[in-house]
Amino acid sequence: MAEIVEAAVAVILREDGKVLLGQRPEGKPWSGWWEFPGGKIEAGETPFHALQRELQEEIGIEAEVAHPWITRVFSYPDRTVKLRFFTVRRWHREPHGKENQQLSWELPAAVNVSPMLPANTPVLDALQLPTAYAITNLAEMGEAAFFAALDHALEQGLRLVQVREKQLSSDELERFSREVVRRCAVVGARVVINGDIELARKIGAAGVHLPTAQLMSLEAKPEGMLCGASCHNREELERASELGLDYALLASVNATKTHPDTQPLGWDRFAELIRELPMPVYALGGLAKSDMDTAWEHGAHGVAMLRGIWR
Numbered sequence: 528m529a530e531i532v533e534a535a536v537a538v539i540l541r542e543d544g545k546v547l548l549g550q551r552p553e554g555k556p557w558s559g560w561w562e563f564p565g566g567k568i569e570a571g572e573t574p575f576h577a578l579q580r581e582l583q584e585e586i587g588i589e590a591e592v593a594h595p596w597i598t599r600v601f602s603y604p605d606r607t608v609k610l611r612f613f614t615v616r617r618w619h620r621e622p623h624g625k626e627n628q629q630l631s632w633e634l635p636a637a638v639n640v641s642p643m644l645p646a647n648t649p650v651l652d653a654l655q656l657p658t659a660y661a662i663t664n665l666a667e668m669g670e671a672a673f674f675a676a677l678d679h680a681l682e683q684g685l686r687l688v689q690v691r692e693k694q695l696s697s698d699e700l701e702r703f704s705r706e707v708v709r710r711c712a713v714v715g716a717r718v719v720i721n722g723d724i725e726l727a728r729k730i731g732a733a734g735v736h737l738p739t740a741q742l743m744s745l746e747a748k749p750e751g752m753l754c755g756a757s758c759h760n761r762e763e764l765e766r767a768s769e770l771g772l773d774y775a776l777l778a779s780v781n782a783t784k785t786h787p788d789t790q791p792l793g794w795d796r797f798a799e800l801i802r803e804l805p806m807p808v809y810a811l812g813g814l815a816k817s818d819m820d821t822a823w824e825h826g827a828h829g830v831a832m833l834r835g836i837w838r
């Protein structure tokens with residue numbers, strides 16, 4: 528097998544949601560194609576040091592903090608690359624093309640420059656997943672309180688909601704899911720339905736969320752819809768990765784009321800379990816939006832919440 532080239536790559540995120548892309552300079556392979564700033568990890572370098580060196584050399588900035596995010600392997604005709612992505616939300620100095628390359632701030636959902644390096648298309652999809660993920664809690668809250676909290680959270684910027692109401696009959700679930708989809712659609716938020724691919728299609732939800740048993744038994748990712756899964760260990764995370772799922776939830780980081788008898792993972796174990804996965808992973812279990820920075824520090828894409836988001 529050809530050698531694997533390892534690279535450290537930066538997703539530099541501005542507060543307006545735009546990311547920085549650069550055009551590969553003349554003289555390099557794939558010159559003219561657009562990419563995230565970064566480059567090869569040299570012998571003896573850690574990925575983080577390679578990232579800082581490349582950011583300095585290519586665009587003249589220093590990352591104040593860089594969090595490990597996803598790792599993607601991609602085979603080009605002449606080489607296989609292993610791209611270790613980091614998110615950078617704070618940096619020093621203004622980025623400028625030090626190799627005479629063009630730079631452009633772009634929204635992941637509407638990139639105006641092309642062509643993108645082929646390895647990067649799924650990365651732009653992953654970047655369209657918001658950092659806060661909500662799970663419905665009709666069972667504990669009741670309908671009036673739940674819908675009031677949903678409208679409030681949507682107003683505050685919530686853009687991804689999982690419908691999970693195992694106590695409802697199928698008719699009730701359809702009625703409730705349609706109402707959640709309707710309210711979310713007003714602001715362009717996406718809804719995934721727990722466990723029911725057919726219902727998701729029938730009501731025009733964005734996708735489906737697989738409970739663990741369904742993750743382990745499903746043969747292929749359902750086509751044409753957003754699809755994530757609930758995981759508790761490395762085996763389940765690897766299954767989600769093999770199926771090419773768009774995201775995973777990993778629980779339980781802290782002790783929760785939902786699973787009082789389960790031993791929580793804690794943040795260090797969480798970080799260890801999600802290393803080198805190609806899809807974003809949300810941390811779940813006794814968390815609130817105030818845990819976001821800690822989640823990022825441990826490699827999470829964001830925080831998933833069943834109670835914390837509705838308070």
Ligand SMILES: Nc1nc2c([nH]c(=O)n2[C@@H]2O[C@H](COP(=O)(O)OP(=O)(O)OP(=O)(O)O)[C@@H](O)[C@H]2O)c(=O)[nH]1
Binds near residue numbers: 532647
């Ligand atoms: N920097 C960067 N490289 C990427 C991205 N996507 C992607 O497939 N790659 C691949 O990862 C490898 C990174 O190497 P590079 O060519 O940027 O590294 P470098 O600046 O150290 O290269 P050099 O040794 O040619 O100067 C290349 O094969 C490149 O095609 C991306 O978004 N950013």
